[in-house]
Amino acid sequence: MTEPAPTQPAPTRLWGGRFSGGPSQALAALSVSVQFDWRLAPYDLLASKAHARVLHGAGLLTDEELERMLGALDSLADDVRAGTFRPTLEDEDVHTALERGLLERLGALGGKLRAGRSRNDQVATDLRLYLRDAARQLVSRIAELETALTGLATTYSTVPAPGMTHLQHAQPVLFAHQLLAHVHPLARDVDRLQDWDERAAWSPLGAGALAGSSLPLDPEAVAKELGFAGAVRNSIDAVSDRDFVAEFLFCTALLGVHLSRLGEEVCLWATSEFGWVRLDDAFSTGSSIMPQKKNPDIAELARGKAGRFIGHLTGVLTMLKGLPLAYDRDMQEDKEPVFDAVEQLLLLLPALSGMVSTLTVDTERLERTTPTGHALATDVAEWLVRRGTAFRDAHEISGAFVAWCDARGLELWEVDDADFAAIDPRLSPEVREVLTVSGALESRSAVGGTSPGRVAEQLSALVALAHEHAAWATRP
Incomplete structure (x- = not known):
């Protein structure tokens, strides 16, 4: 938001009767x-x-x-x-x-x-009103990103991908499962903002400077008109409380962390080394010297701004930690952090939504690389367990299987039938039934698993939830 430039000076001051002159220039x-x-x-x-x-x-x-x-x-x-x-x-x-x-x-x-009022209760009220409005704007933008991610997951719902831990191939997953793993944290971010809104829905107006007013005012009527649940019950707390600011900044900081993790994955996926996705021209930039470059600037800015949001939270908590009750001028420092957090997120979220919704996925590359790196080794161990082998032993046998293949430059499914028994007598050619990506995916059908059926259930629920979030954002 562009701030207005000050115009002609004016003498209005809300204080000064006991002062012989105005404040110094400094x-x-x-x-x-x-x-x-x-x-x-x-x-x-x-x-x-x-x-x-x-x-x-x-x-x-x-x-x-x-x-x-x-x-x-x-x-x-x-x-x-x-x-x-x-x-x-x-x-x-x-x-x-x-x-x-x-x-x-x-x-x-x-x-x-x-x-009957003071700047102390005025600003506390104004800031709550601003942030409650901002929370709805943020939820609306988060819902758009949820929709972009679920839309991409729908488009590529049957495509497998290498699931990773430590950035190493671990087990096959559906690429949609990976995408939806980013939607769940966003849904929790919305839940936190909605929960925050309930605690912020209390009006400080009527608290005056700190002790209320001797005038026959009606704080509850003010609260009702402004859309609050009621008036704050302690006038000192009403003007000194900035929990709602710190908690809002925690919500934005954690949201920023989630956006940063999404950004990091897109940066990796778009590299030549991964090659999983291609960025749309409209949501990427080039280099001033290298004409071939296509840079994931939006994803990188998502990572960078996370530090900014975390800094805002840290600054406000540090400012608040030693303040006596009730109001202190230190609290002037509570506004710029939340204003900046809101403005930056309202810039970042639509850009991320556009970037995600226009990604093109290289399905052939994903399918080809999913089982590489011995990603089906766990399926071998679990196949042995189903045949009565203790998992401790099954883990060792599967590890020996991997080592045998590594020494010969083979993947697990490339081993000849005659070699299984040489690796371990408990292995047999029947193990091939789990040496396929489709079989590995189908077998993970428990709640939260990556089987096509479970991912379809998850996708349907998250699509509906995104619609609920968008609807909440329009309610007063």
């Missing part, structure tokens, strides 16, 4: 936050309208004053959206700028809106 420069917290303006105006109605209900605004106040707030909101009202160099923060805009429209009446 203090003002250090304190100003409007260059980044201006994005809270729409949420501050929503909260201001709710607060105006509460003041009216308390008898502190007449019917005519309320009507004028709400009209001025709507007018100010229109001007903020249009960019015709912007913060100035003298506006310390978003709250100062918006009060100035209200005073310009209402004169002294505009000053009545400040009764």
Whole structure:
């Protein structure tokens, strides 16, 4: 989001009655936050309208004053959206700028809106509103990536691939199973954001600076109007709590880690050494010197930005760890990390979705390489177990089988029938029944396994879940 450039200076300050003069230039420069917290303006105006109605209900605004106040707030909101009202160099923060805009429209009446509230409960409310909105935007984008991955899995649902541990060929899997292994963490990311939203759905407005207000206000009415479940039950906690910020940043950091792991695999798959996938021209870049290059920049940026998200979480936790209750100015440092995390993820997720949905998979290469590296050795061991051999012995026999093949440059299925008994008497030509990729895949039919039937079940469930996530993102 591009921040608005400050315009003409204005003298509005929300404090200063007991001061003989204004702040020093150095203090003002250090304190100003409007260059980044201006994005809270729409949420501050929503909260201001709710607060105006509460003041009216308390008898502190007449019917005519309320009507004028709400009209001025709507007018100010229109001007903020249009960019015709912007913060100035003298506006310390978003709250100062918006009060100035209200005073310009209402004169002294505009000053009545400040009764019963403080910047402390205002900013805590605004930030919760912003983040609850951001959570829905993120879930919508995550659902798109889930859909891209499940779509690719559907297209290549029958294609085998080398399953790996330690980046070494381990056992055959369906390529769709590998893709869906990235969808499950994304689904958990959505679950965490939804769970976070329930805890964040409590309004601090009404807590004032820290002790509430002696005015006959109605925090529950404000909470209801703003879509919260209710008002925070302790006024000190209401203004000092930033758990919702730290937890949101944990959600974004872990999401970033999951995107990074997906990015790393795409980087590997697109190499000449792997050759599993080809990147679409629209979602890759070239080299300024090497004309043959096709670089997985989106996947690489997914890896790089994960460190940024983790850093934001670490910074906020460190800032919070020694703060006394209630509000401290240190908390000004809570906003830029979440703003940046949200903005970067909203850039990254659509790019990843586009990259994934346009990948072309080299099915012939995958099928050819799936059983290589003795990837069927475990199937041999389990074949022996089914015939009464203890797994400890079966493991040793299968290992000897692999060593015998390695010494002769053979794969397991290339051994002549006459040689099985020479390797171990418990091996026989019947072992060939498990020396096929299709047989290995079909045999893994337990819950969570990579058999075609289980993967089809998994795919169907994840497609439905992605639709549920997209629907949740549209609910208020």
